[in-house]
Amino acid sequence: MRRILVTGRGGQVATGLATALPARGFEPVLVGQPEFELAQPESIAAAFAAARPEAVVNCAAWTAVDAAEEAEAEAFCANALGPARLAALCARAGVPLIHLSTDYVFDGRKGAPYTEEDAPNPLSAYGRTKLAGEWAALSRAERVTVLRTAWVHAPLGRNFVRTMLAAGAGRAELRVVADQRGCPTAAPDLAEAIAAVLARLRETGWRPEYRGVFHAAGAGETTWHGFAEAIFEAAAPFGGPRPRVVPIATVEYPTRATRPADGRLDCAKLARVFGVRLPHWREGLARVVRALYGAD
Ligand SMILES: NC(=O)c1ccc[n+]([C@@H]2O[C@H](COP(=O)([O-])OP(=O)(O)OC[C@H]3O[C@@H](n4cnc5c(N)ncnc54)[C@H](OP(=O)(O)O)[C@@H]3O)[C@@H](O)[C@H]2O)c1
Numbered sequence: 001m002r003r004i005l006v007t008g009r010g011g012q013v014a015t016g017l018a019t020a021l022p023a024r025g026f027e028p029v030l031v032g033q034p035e036f037e038l039a040q041p042e043s044i045a046a047a048f049a050a051a052r053p054e055a056v057v058n059c060a061a062w063t064a065v066d067a068a069e070e071a072e073a074e075a076f077c078a079n080a081l082g083p084a085r086l087a088a089l090c091a092r093a094g095v096p097l098i099h100l101s102t103d104y105v106f107d108g109r110k111g112a113p114y115t116e117e118d119a120p121n122p123l124s125a126y127g128r129t130k131l132a133g134e135w136a137a138l139s140r141a142e143r144v145t146v147l148r149t150a151w152v153h154a155p156l157g158r159n160f161v162r163t164m165l166a167a168g169a170g171r172a173e174l175r176v177v178a179d180q181r182g183c184p185t186a187a188p189d190l191a192e193a194i195a196a197v198l199a200r201l202r203e204t205g206w207r208p209e210y211r212g213v214f215h216a217a218g219a220g221e222t223t224w225h226g227f228a229e230a231i232f233e234a235a236a237p238f239g240g241p242r243p244r245v246v247p248i249a250t251v252e253y254p255t256r257a258t259r260p261a262d263g264r265l266d267c268a269k270l271a272r273v274f275g276v277r278l279p280h281w282r283e284g285l286a287r288v289v290r291a292l293y294g295a296d
Helices: 010-024 041-051 074-092 127-139 160-170 187-204 222-238 268-274 279-294
Strands: 003-007 027-031 055-058 098-103 144-151 173-177 212-215 244-248
Touching: 003 010, 003 041, 003 222, 010 187, 027 041, 027 098, 055 074, 055 187, 074 098, 074 127, 098 127, 098 222, 127 212, 127 222, 144 160, 144 187, 160 173, 160 222, 160 279, 173 212, 187 268, 212 268, 222 244, 222 279
Parallel strands: 003 027, 003 055, 055 098, 098 144, 144 212, 173 244
Antiparallel strands: none
16 A cells, blocks of 8 residues: 545645655645545546545545534535545545544533544534534445544644734733633644554555544643643744733634534544554644744
8 A cells, every 4th residue: 555645735634644644655645626626526536536546535624614604515515525425436446545524523511531432413514514524434435434633733724823823923912712622633643643544554454443433633631721821832932922811711702613612532442443642732732833933
């Protein structure tokens, strides 16, 4: 297994895979918009035919969580119908599909980290379309590994780390939600975990226990407020901003989409089945901040 089709070129995780896959001896074939469009079946088929992949990693998705509230049909095309088509092509070619999903499939009311056995109950249009994508991919092919991740950040793209550093540079005080908990995940760490999963598939061949849903997020947990404080701490040695970070409640920062109050993911199954563990979120954050300041 060598050639890996990676969708969502330019996105946070796909960009990480462009580095992580060659480091493990894989040859990534990255495809993105406009020529690869999840809502256009012909473009998916054309990308697949051109790449002749031995495995596929689907990183492309409608990720604009709030915008999905007013555009659920479009988000559904990208997040559910697209993965269904990709999975059907994988099934026909007999190659595995690694599909990415989200902690937003849960309602956040469990009060403990979610395992893969817990029942999803999305609160948002984005969460509904991503859950439909999991089901669609799993129903169209046998060799499907769904990796649910959370709070993804990277040195590029739109993410909380970059938003905080930009906002903190202009203001002495920031108000950040302190009653939502989760597991921040550095895209480079997730990309390395995906590469490790693929390396396991290459080594052992496909096994039935690889099929299904796995949680794959940074180890540990925090709140958005705790995350923000850690971001400024990590950036300080590089001359980053040091605003005061004031904890607020979710009700004080209304958004169009409702997020789970507690989307912590238990990632033990990924470690048990694939032998893969993501580093602690603080390590991932340090890595992303170093890259942001060009200190790598
Ligand atoms: N970001 C998070 O916090 C987070 C959390 C949990 C799960 N996830 C999941 O992790 C995966 C990767 O996320 P990410 O953070 O890398 O996302 P990202 O940085 O937003 O990248 C998503 C990519 O998908 C592409 N895309 C969007 N709509 C498309 C369409 N209709 N057809 C083809 N490509 C399309 C985008 O292209 P353009 O750049 O051209 O728009 C972009 O390159 C996604 O499945 C996401 O749902 C993300």
